[in-house]
Amino acid sequence: MINTIWSALQYGFMQNALITAVLISIACGIIGTYVVLKRIVFLSGGVAHAAYGGIGLGYLLKIPPLVSALGFSLLASFSMAWVHRKTKERSDTIIGVMWALGMALGIIFVDLASGYKADLMSYLFGSILAVSQLELMLMAVMDILIIVLAALFFKEFLALSFDETFTTIRNVAVDWLYVILVGMIGLTVVMMMRVVGLIMVIALLTIPPAISNMFVKEMKKMMVMSILLSLVFTTSGLLVSYLIDLTSGAVIIMISGIAYLLSYVGKNLYQIFKNRQAGVEVHE
């Protein structure tokens, strides 16, 4: 098996896949932490699915789908963020509508497009092995952008996630920060789409931070742990899928999901054990 893996690593597509895993894990760990803490999983799902409109547009206009998806995803992010901020109620309904409209638009664009559409499925279900050199460059740029923004606004994003009202009262430009944050989600989602597909983006975005949140008690540590977990899930999923010839995106999500269940159960069992231990001590 070691040999199989070793020989696999000699392939350029495999090396690209591993670099991709590193790049998306960084974005995913940082942004996923905010998504989980700020509870905007649904909005992130909306952005991911609406971005399919961009994939369709790419096929129609014969430009790299990841580029048009990026534009579409940012457009969806900003409009959803705006809706979320400005409507008093039912913003989730409006986001749900935009979610569906984006997908429908994508399907129609693809219908209208002529020519070869075989790898369309890879955007729905991911295909980490098909990442091109251009896409790698694009991902690296997005990663740098995400890291720089997250560092610049660290104290504001922390405050925004913890207590938005208080942050507003301290006269921080909360609306703008929120739009920037959701824009960063848009970037992340497009990168991840290449790896696990837009349908499973939400799982990889939320599972590593959700697991980390069970074990660490500081946001920065939560980000670092999420990045590492995401890296473990994507690389192990990639290798497993290669060895037994399964869809890589699905295997990555299966591994993440199982890890989540195990940590959830493990954490609760440990808690029960600890409580019982404490109970015994009190009795003695």
Place this chain on the structure above:
Amino acid sequence: MQDVITLRHVWAGYEDDVVLEDINFSVRPDDFIGLIGPNGGGKTTLMRVLLGLVKPLRGQVSIMGKPPELGREHIGYVPQIIDFDRSFPITLFDVVRMGRLGHRKLFHRYNAQDNEIAMAALRDVEMESLKDTPIGELSGGQRQRVLIARALASQPQILLLDEPTSSIDPKVSTSIYELLQRLNERMAIILVSHDMNAISSYVKTIGCVSRKLFYHAEKAVTAEMLEAAYQCPIDLIAHGLPHRHLEEHVHEEAAL
């Protein structure tokens, strides 16, 4: 002494629903005011008006001589602890430092001065030894103290508290009220609560918000307040009140 807060003929509400009607209210720098009132009576809206989160439909609001959107930098706001996610990964010290946000602009990290002010605020609430503890591991009373420290870290002239003892056991509540009494030597305090028994022995004056504001800068809870607030027979409620005040005031009114 100049008033720290002035409201003149303020009307506020949401869309077509007026929640506050013709509010006139001034707060002096040494005030310790307890605002009571029924749920839905407009206590929360009044607070949101003071914090510049709700624009009044009519009237003038002035905080330290400025409109609330600017003047709110002088208000230390202490929200209810039940609004917080206990599993949020943040230490007590990082929560308190948020009080420095308005002072430390975008792109700047908190500096040594911010840390010092945050530590001083933690000393004020007697929590400095727990500074690196995650908030999820604190008790309700301790979390309330942390939120007070966060408000203090913004070096306010006015402290505004929303139901500071609603989910805390009575013994701990007492210590929180004593802390507030000490802080009142330095700043004005406005405390919103639906529990008038709890607050009546600590505050200097009591007002009642129920669409209108009944406030005479006195500690007395008047019959008028109670009627407006609870719309039920007064002597039934008067049981739980500092009886003396009620009697005095009723007497005064009768004399007029």
